[in-house]
Amino acid sequence: MSVNLLLVLGLGGGVGFLSGLFGVGGGFLLTPLLMMVGITPAVAAATDANQIVAASTSGAYAHYKNGNVDIKMGIVLFAGSLAGGAVGVKLVKILLAAGNAEFWIKVCFVVFLGGIGAFMMIESLRALRPRAPGTAKAGSPKPTASRTRMAGWPLRTSFATSGVETSLLLPVLLGFLVGLLAALMGVGGGFIMVPALVYLVGMRMIMVVGTGLFQILLTTIYVTFLQALMNHNVDVILAVLLLLGSTVGAQFGVRMGRRLKGAQLRFLLAGLVLLVMGKMLFDLLVQPADLIQFAGGHS
Amino acid sequence: MRRGIVAFLLVGHVLAAPPGAAAREEVVSDTSTDEIDIKLKYHGQDVLVFGTIPEGAGIVVKVSAPPRPESLARKGRVGPFWMTVEKATVENLPALYLLHTQRPLAEMFPRGVPRELDLASMVEMAKFDSTVGDARALGEGFVRLKEREGLYVLHEGSVETKKGKVFKLAVPISSKVPPGDLLFEILAVRNGRIVARDRDIVRIEKVGVERWLTDLAFGHPPLYGLLAVGVALLSGFGVSLLFREGGAH
Numbered sequence: 001m002s003v004n005l006l007l008v009l010g011l012g013g014g015v016g017f018l019s020g021l022f023g024v025g026g027g028f029l030l031t032p033l034l035m036m037v038g039i040t041p042a043v044a045a046a047t048d049a050n051q052i053v054a055a056s057t058s059g060a061y062a063h064y065k066n067g068n069v070d071i072k073m074g075i076v077l078f079a080g081s082l083a084g085g086a087v088g089v090k091l092v093k094i095l096l097a098a099g100n101a102e103f104w105i106k107v108c109f110v111v112f113l114g115g116i117g118a119f120m121m122i123e124s125l126r127a128l129r130p131r132a133p134g135t136a137k138a139g140s141p142k143p144t145a146s147r148t149r150m151a152g153w154p155l156r157t158s159f160a161t162s163g164v165e166t167s168l169l170l171p172v173l174l175g176f177l178v179g180l181l182a183a184l185m186g187v188g189g190g191f192i193m194v195p196a197l198v199y200l201v202g203m204r205m206i207m208v209v210g211t212g213l214f215q216i217l218l219t220t221i222y223v224t225f226l227q228a229l230m231n232h233n234v235d236v237i238l239a240v241l242l243l244l245g246s247t248v249g250a251q252f253g254v255r256m257g258r259r260l261k262g263a264q265l266r267f268l269l270a271g272l273v274l275l276v277m278g279k280m281l282f283d284l285l286v287q288p289a290d291l292i293q294f295a296g297g298h299s
Numbered sequence: 300m301r302r303g304i305v306a307f308l309l310v311g312h313v314l315a316a317p318p319g320a321a322a323r324e325e326v327v328s329d330t331s332t333d334e335i336d337i338k339l340k341y342h343g344q345d346v347l348v349f350g351t352i353p354e355g356a357g358i359v360v361k362v363s364a365p366p367r368p369e370s371l372a373r374k375g376r377v378g379p380f381w382m383t384v385e386k387a388t389v390e391n392l393p394a395l396y397l398l399h400t401q402r403p404l405a406e407m408f409p410r411g412v413p414r415e416l417d418l419a420s421m422v423e424m425a426k427f428d429s430t431v432g433d434a435r436a437l438g439e440g441f442v443r444l445k446e447r448e449g450l451y452v453l454h455e456g457s458v459e460t461k462k463g464k465v466f467k468l469a470v471p472i473s474s475k476v477p478p479g480d481l482l483f484e485i486l487a488v489r490n491g492r493i494v495a496r497d498r499d500i501v502r503i504e505k506v507g508v509e510r511w512l513t514d515l516a517f518g519h520p521p522l523y524g525l526l527a528v529g530v531a532l533l534s535g536f537g538v539s540l541l542f543r544e545g546g547a548h
Contacts, residue, residue: 050527057535062542103382221528228524232516236527237339237509243531247538284380292440295370295386 005241007037012051012245019052019246020059020253022269023209023216024190026052029276030242039238040294046233047242049223052216054243059250060213066258068210070161070203073171077193077211078218080175081182088183105184110280112181112192117273120195120266127263162203162211170201175215182219190216191273198266205262324495326358327351328485335472335481337505343474346501348483349467353495356487357401358458358466361416363482364395368428371437371444388428389441392421395476396451399468401458408491416486418442418451449473478503 011033015026030051034044063069095105153167174196178189190212197208228234257265328350335344352358368388375384396418398404404412414420422438431437445451450473460466472481480500487495505513516523 050531053528053531054535054538057532058539061536061539103377103380106382107380221532224528224531225521225524228516228527229520232520232523234516234523234527236512236523236530239527240530240534243534247535248542251538251542284382287376287381288374290440290443291374292437292444293372293374294444295372295383 004037008238008241009245011037012055012242013249014245015051015242016055016058016246016249016251017253017256018249018272019055019190019213019216020062020250020255021209021257022191022253022265022272023059023194023212024269026055026190026246039235042231042233043235043238046224046227046231047235047239049220049227050234050236050239051242051246052220053224054239055246055250056213056217056220058247059254060210060217062251062254063206063210063213066206066210067161068206069214070159070207070211071214073159073162073197073201073203074211074214074218076168076171077175077178077215080172080177081179081189081215081219082175082222084176084179084181085183086179087176088180091180092184106280106284109181109184110277110284113273113277113280116192116195117270117277119199121270121274123199124263124267124270128261128267162201162207164202166201174200179219191269191276194269195266195273205265206257209257209265324353324356324487325351326353326485326487326495326497328483328497328499330483330499330501333501335501335503336507337474337478337503337509338507339509341474341509343472343476345469345471346481346483347467347469348485348499349465350485350497352460352464352466353487353489355463356489356494357407358460359401359404359407359416359486359488360397360399360458360468360470361482361484361486362395362397362399362470362472363393363484364476364479365393365482366391367394367477367479369394369441371441373433373437373440385432385437387431387437389425389437390428391424391426392438392441394450394479395481396421396445397454397470398452399454399457399470401456401460401466403455404453407488410491413493418453448475450475472501472503476503478505 011030015030015033018024018029019026030048031044034048039047060069153169155168156165157168158165174193178193178196181192182189193215194208194212197203197212198205203211224234260268328348331347331349332344335346348360366389368390369392370386370388372383373385373387374381376382377384398416400407404416408416422435422442425434425438425441427434427437442451458466458468470483480502483499483501485497485499486493504510512523515526
């Protein structure tokens, strides 16, 4: 490993900040950034997971102290994502055998991110509009049509910490979907989980961020362990450097998050999601400088 | 460094040998070190290579690291999109290929560069793990990527000589070069022909903590996994505690 120390600390700090602020892992940013500074793709992806364990510990603990982690919800989501991840890995194999899998996965992802980002952007802008002061609660958006439709689902369970009552199937399915996407795209999926918990389950934004971090913590512990076990890809030293930066960054993110309104947070996250989508679309549409590249991605 | 000095004395000794011995076409070379240690703060290292030159010959130094599988993706157009249309793993191209010469290659080999020093013919021999559509395009792309990383380099005129009898050259070894044995091949060239050669091996090895961690990662993966998770959890908690106590509000 030969990467500039300050650069790694800075990268970790920036990603940790986003993670504490939005409850996303930041893997979707860090993996490509690490590759840009010369870490091999396989090591970047695995080390990322290890680093996110630290950042999300730091962030989740800070949120837990503030009463913003719904442990029950986190564990249910995690259970779903374990199953989703297992199915996702199988699905990737099948798709790869069928050919052109990457293409369709990417297209789906762009559509998916674009949809979520645009929806969240519009909704948060509406909530931020000054002409309706006090009518909408600052913390939670109004129930969506799909949420009302899901009211009839069986196995209704109450999640006391979040103060919501919803079908147990919903978070399990949600976790499953995120796990599936994580396996397909090699990302943690926090930026899908967060809007889904807000709009579909109806949790308060700050609670979603805390719970999201907790769920990401569980997931990345699992992924780090698996990567170390099967692929020997985790670089602990690089991870330690990154996490020094990111744990500190996460603390600042959490503090910043407390100062912002839920809708403001959602607006910023929507911007970030759209940015990632734009970058992906750009990569899809613009001819690369060199048609031959080192193959990135996850084994 | 002491080894280097001893080796220099040795070179002097060879030079002082009786004319009968010197008449044989021979290159005697050595490197300033046999081993490069990868420690925590490793940013690459210069290796000095030096030796004797047969009468009237020019010197080419080739430094290479053994091939290891490296995966490539070829992007292509699918409808309006640019996607990976082919993936293949190169199996037999060196991880490192540095060519240092005393004079321009074309000048040293007016009747054509020998195959072992010619990247283009190496690329023609490239082997892939699967059957590929356009092996040449992938091979040439691989060389471009390696050149961009500074792992495939041709330095013409970088070998220094003294009175046409001894040469020396400092070869910077980048920290991107993976652990393993580096092969230094020293070729003496006269009239466009290789007349003598010598070789030296420099081993790149992880030592200390890096070594211990690598051994653990490959020897005891579950332990390593637990360690990685444990370290991350501890530092995460550590920082949050630090912040709680530091920020009294």
